[in-house]
Amino acid sequence: MKYELQPTLPPPANTIGVIGWARKHLFNGPLNSIATLFLAWLAFTLLTPLFDWAFFSADWAGTTREDCTSGGACWVFVGQRIEQFLYGFYPREETWRLDLSFFLMLALILWLAIPKIPAKGIAAVLTLVVFPVVAFFLLTGGAFGLEAVDTHQWGGLSLTLVLAVVGMVASLPLGILLALGRRSEMPIVKSLSVVYIEVWRGVPLITVLFMASVMLPLFFPEGMSFDKLLRALIGITLFQTAYMAEVVRGGLQAIPKGQYEAADSLGLGYWQKMILIILPQALKMMIPGVVNTFIALFKDTSLVLIIGLFDLLAIVQAATNDPKWIGYATEGYVFVALVFWIFCFSMSRYSQYLEKRLQTGHGNRA
Amino acid sequence: MASDTNQNSSSPPSEPEHKIKFWNDPGKRALIFQVLLVLVLGGFVWFIVSNTLNNLEQRGITTGFDFLSQEAGFGIPLSLVEYTEASSYGRTFIVGLLNTVLVSVLGIIAATILGFILGVARLSDNWLISRLSALYIEIFRNIPLLLQIFFWYFAVLRALPSPRDSIEFLGSFLNIRGLSMPAPVTEPGFNLVWIALAVGIVGTFVMTKWAHKRQDATGKIFPVGWTSLGLIIGLPLLVFLLSGAPMTLDYPELRGFNFRGGMTIIPEFVALWLALTIYTAAFIAETVRGGILSVPHGQLEAASALGLPKTRTLRLIVIPQAMRVIIPPLTNQYLNLTKNSSLATAIGYPDLVSVFAGTTLNQTGQAIEVISMTMAVYLSLSVLTSIFMNWYNKRKSLIER
Numbered sequence: 001m002k003y004e005l006q007p008t009l010p011p012p013a014n015t016i017g018v019i020g021w022a023r024k025h026l027f028n029g030p031l032n033s034i035a036t037l038f039l040a041w042l043a044f045t046l047l048t049p050l051f052d053w054a055f056f057s058a059d060w061a062g063t064t065r066e067d068c069t070s071g072g073a074c075w076v077f078v079g080q081r082i083e084q085f086l087y088g089f090y091p092r093e094e095t096w097r098l099d100l101s102f103f104l105m106l107a108l109i110l111w112l113a114i115p116k117i118p119a120k121g122i123a124a125v126l127t128l129v130v131f132p133v134v135a136f137f138l139l140t141g142g143a144f145g146l147e148a149v150d151t152h153q154w155g156g157l158s159l160t161l162v163l164a165v166v167g168m169v170a171s172l173p174l175g176i177l178l179a180l181g182r183r184s185e186m187p188i189v190k191s192l193s194v195v196y197i198e199v200w201r202g203v204p205l206i207t208v209l210f211m212a213s214v215m216l217p218l219f220f221p222e223g224m225s226f227d228k229l230l231r232a233l234i235g236i237t238l239f240q241t242a243y244m245a246e247v248v249r250g251g252l253q254a255i256p257k258g259q260y261e262a263a264d265s266l267g268l269g270y271w272q273k274m275i276l277i278i279l280p281q282a283l284k285m286m287i288p289g290v291v292n293t294f295i296a297l298f299k300d301t302s303l304v305l306i307i308g309l310f311d312l313l314a315i316v317q318a319a320t321n322d323p324k325w326i327g328y329a330t331e332g333y334v335f336v337a338l339v340f341w342i343f344c345f346s347m348s349r350y351s352q353y354l355e356k357r358l359q360t361g362h363g364n365r366a
Numbered sequence: 367m368a369s370d371t372n373q374n375s376s377s378p379p380s381e382p383e384h385k386i387k388f389w390n391d392p393g394k395r396a397l398i399f400q401v402l403l404v405l406v407l408g409g410f411v412w413f414i415v416s417n418t419l420n421n422l423e424q425r426g427i428t429t430g431f432d433f434l435s436q437e438a439g440f441g442i443p444l445s446l447v448e449y450t451e452a453s454s455y456g457r458t459f460i461v462g463l464l465n466t467v468l469v470s471v472l473g474i475i476a477a478t479i480l481g482f483i484l485g486v487a488r489l490s491d492n493w494l495i496s497r498l499s500a501l502y503i504e505i506f507r508n509i510p511l512l513l514q515i516f517f518w519y520f521a522v523l524r525a526l527p528s529p530r531d532s533i534e535f536l537g538s539f540l541n542i543r544g545l546s547m548p549a550p551v552t553e554p555g556f557n558l559v560w561i562a563l564a565v566g567i568v569g570t571f572v573m574t575k576w577a578h579k580r581q582d583a584t585g586k587i588f589p590v591g592w593t594s595l596g597l598i599i600g601l602p603l604l605v606f607l608l609s610g611a612p613m614t615l616d617y618p619e620l621r622g623f624n625f626r627g628g629m630t631i632i633p634e635f636v637a638l639w640l641a642l643t644i645y646t647a648a649f650i651a652e653t654v655r656g657g658i659l660s661v662p663h664g665q666l667e668a669a670s671a672l673g674l675p676k677t678r679t680l681r682l683i684v685i686p687q688a689m690r691v692i693i694p695p696l697t698n699q700y701l702n703l704t705k706n707s708s709l710a711t712a713i714g715y716p717d718l719v720s721v722f723a724g725t726t727l728n729q730t731g732q733a734i735e736v737i738s739m740t741m742a743v744y745l746s747l748s749v750l751t752s753i754f755m756n757w758y759n760k761r762k763s764l765i766e767r
Contacts, residue, residue: 025492028491032492035492035494035495036492036495043494185396198749198752201748202744203748204705204706204719206719207719207737210719210737210740219417222424299508299510300510313510313512313516333516333521341505341509345508348508
């Protein structure tokens with residue numbers, strides 16, 4: 001008989017480590033085991049040829065389609081056209097202007113997005129007010145010794161970004177105004193806002209773009225003409241404003257009534273109340289929603305190809321019809337998909353992260 | 367501005383020396399502001415209308431809806447109602463609308479099934495299942511729909527063989543022009559089957575009511591699911607077989623360069639339907655996942671404390687509560703799918719936007735009438751949806767305490 005305390009036994013070998021994990025997560029029960037094996041087999045048979053096509057037997061180097069001999073993906077096509085895919089028909093010696101605007105924007109967005117960097121207010125003003133002006137002069141040129149570049153030369157990923165960013169920056173203030181209008185106590189203001197929001201949210205973006213490209217020229221006097229890009233931008237902004245207004249309204253509704261009453265009891269007027277008390281709190285809460293609508297807008301910019309603008313998708317689509325590269329449509333689409341996916345996925349991850357950070361722990365999800 | 371809030375209409379009117387300046391009275395100021403707003407907007411609308419009328423006159427474009435009765439003169443590859451080149455522009459509107467409805471309804475059905483499977487799979491405790499489902503969701507909802515449509519249409523369906531080298535299976539032919547399948551042709555006696563189906567559906571309703579009543583009274587459970595299956599599918603099938611199978615199949619045949627007879631599913635439809643389904647299913651899956659997660663854990667514990675088995679916990683406790691959260695965003699997804707079906711115009715599936723706001727607009731040049739009719743269709747759809755959603759929310763919130 002041993003009376004002294006014995007060391008604890010290790011847990012059974014099949015409940016810890018890799019085996020334990022697999023038993024718990026993959027093979028708990030006969031049905032689950034069958035499902036696991038079947039799915040593993042399915043994934044294996046589907047993914048191996050895919051990986052083989054995309055990586056192992058793909059052609060990476062070369063200049064013409066004759067260099068694509070191995071039967072896998074022909075990335076030479078994308079490699080040869082990459083400049084056009086990124087910059088469109090922008091003059092090659094001027095593309096540094098696009099790069100510069102892009103990196104300026106990237107820096108500002110990182111400034112805004114990373115919580116540890118201080119002075120968000122300055123960053124917001126720079127992004128929403130200063131940057132658009134700078135980028136406008138950089139991109140269009142015609143001043144400060146920069147060569148003017150006509151908008152029909154714009155294209156590719158840079159055009160996609162221009163459409164999305166302009167749509168966003170223009171729709172944010174308009175959306176805030178509309179959301180305030182929708183919650184206003186003035187009946188005419190309120191009903192006008194509701195009608196605007198519901199009408200634009202009710203129709204597909206394509207019809208809005210059609211409208212902007214066919215009807216807009218009819219709306220203004222003979223001499224006034226808009227170029228194609230501007231018309232698309234107007235359409236996108238009108239459309240996006242309605243969605244933005246709903247996001248802002250959600251943020252405004254999330255502010256407790258006590259905040260409104262406290263502002264009233266301090267004797268603040270409407271605009272003081274909104275600008276000093278309500279909007280700063282609401283804007284913070286609605287950042288995830290804003291990011292989500294931005295993702296939707298970013299994906300939707302691809303529709304401009306229907307009215308004849310050459311955004312990233314349209315320019316790749318045009319390149320796949322080039323007789324020199326016919327038959328490589330899949331490679332082109334995969335490239336576009338990858339670009340869009342990287343942008344959208346990282347933004348959606350950021351919005352999820354923000355949601356978690358802003359969550360103060362009242363939900364019923366454990 | 368700051369001092370006017372305590373001097374509104376509720377204060378007694380017997381203080382003449384504190385007369386408020388009219389621009390400091392919130393009520394009057396609101397009135398002035400709104401009048402100004404209406405004036406400015408009215409002016410803007412007048413500016414646009416007068417410009418438009420001017421422009422239309424200068425370009426010699428006729429106005430009005432007379433064009434709807436003119437002959438269209440172009441063919442449409444897919445039509446659910448009778449349509450020839452001699453039909454009117456008004457007819458193109460109907461054809462396009464029906465094609466939009468067709469792809470939307472089929473897309474909604476498929477996306478719902480796929481989305482629910484994926485949403486539940488995302489929550490599976492099997493690691494592989496939930497990871498694969500998450501992979502699907504993250505891939506497909508972050509790629510533009512238009513790109514997905516292009517991929518299916520140009521990269522996949524365009525790679526199919528020509529009609530002469532069709533892939534043949536079960537009397538069907540798959541080629542670059544679409545999928546030609548045998549078409550069922552009904553014979554006179556077939557009406558009996560329809561009647562049987564109607565009887566089956568009515569019978570199911572009656573039976574369900576009766577089963578509920580019996581369970582309330584005696585506590586005995588009747589196998590409702592299997593009986594309804596037998597009534598809705600079994601009964602018509604039985605009638606069909608007993609009446610001597612009054613239906614023949616019309617097989618497609620290769621004549622010249624194309625298939626004649628049977629029915630053909632055009633590749634534009636397949637590409638659009640696939641892309642809409644795959645894209646929307648990813649969003650529906652997230653909705654379903656959120657709905658299921660929103661059911662508090664205590665509900666499950668309460669159910670198992672009552673001794674309910676797992677399937678009935680799911681059917682009686684989890685799903686009804688999850689549905690309350692799922693339905694409103696789900697209707698939104700349905701609406702999105704319907705609106706997104708307008709991307710058909712990019713690959714030439716003859717939907718409302720492609721046929722009416724595309725070809726008809728180009729031929730008649732009556733942009734304003736055509737675009738507003740198209741927008742009105744989508745708008746009324748979305749108004750109907752939001753009416754339904756408000757009704758649903760009201761109904762459901764009554765049950766909640």
